Amino acid sequence: MIGRLNHVAIAVKDIAAASAVYKNALGANVGAAFDQPEHGVKVVFIELPNTKIELLEPLGAGSPIAKFLEKSPDGGIHHVCYEVDDILVARDQLKAQGARVLGDGNPKIGAHGKPVLFLHPKDFCGTLVELEQV
Ligand code: CO
Numbered sequence: 001m002i003g004r005l006n007h008v009a010i011a012v013k014d015i016a017a018a019s020a021v022y023k024n025a026l027g028a029n030v031g032a033a034f035d036q037p038e039h040g041v042k043v044v045f046i047e048l049p050n051t052k053i054e055l056l057e058p059l060g061a062g063s064p065i066a067k068f069l070e071k072s073p074d075g076g077i078h079h080v081c082y083e084v085d086d087i088l089v090a091r092d093q094l095k096a097q098g099a100r101v102l103g104d105g106n107p108k109i110g111a112h113g114k115p116v117l118f119l120h121p122k123d124f125c126g127t128l129v130e131l132e133q134v
Contacts, residue, residue: 001090002082006132007045007052011065012075015042015057022046022053033057036111040064043111054081054111079118079128087115087133099123107133 012018015033022028031045040063046053056078058066068078084090087107095101100120110116110132119129 001093002084002131003134004083005051006081006083006130006134007054008080009054009056009078009130010075011056011058011068011072011078013057013069013073015044015055018055018057018075019044019046022055028053035059038108039111045111079130081116081130081132083134084131085133087117087131090131091117094119 010018019030019033023030029047031047033042033044035042037059040059042057042059044055046055056065058069065078069075091101091105091107095105100123102118102120105117107115107117110130112132115133117131119131121128
C-alpha cells in the first residue's frame with residue numbers, strides 16, 4: 001500500500017539554528033520557514049535527491065510537538081511520511097486491520113497542500129507515521 005518515503009520529520013526547539021546546521025554543516029538545499037497554525041508547527045523543508053527532511057518547531061500553545069521536545073530537548077526524529085495513492089482507501093484498510101488513526105480520523109491538509117493522516121506509533125513499531133496522498 002505505501003509508496004515512496006516522502007519525508008522524515010525532525011522536531012527542534014530552534015528551527016533557524018537547525019536550518020543553519022543542514023545548510024552549513026551538511027550542505028543541504030534548505031527551504032524557507034513557514035507557519036502551519038492548524039498543525040501547531042513552524043516548518044522548513046530540506047530537499048535531498050531522494051527524499052525530504054522536514055524540520056518542525058513548536059508554534060503556539062499546545063503544539064503537538066511540545067511534549068516530544070520536553071523528552072528530547074536536543075530534538076529528534078518525530079515521524080516518517082509515506083506516500084499513498086488514495087488516503088481514504090488506505091485509512092479504511094488500516095482501520096480494518098485495527099490500526100488507530102489519530103485525531104478525528106479525517107485527513108487534514110498537510111504542509112504540501114495535500115491530504116495527510118497520522119497513525120498511532122504503538123501500532124507501527126514505536127514510530128509516528130504520516131500518510132500523504134500524492
Ligand atoms: Co510530516
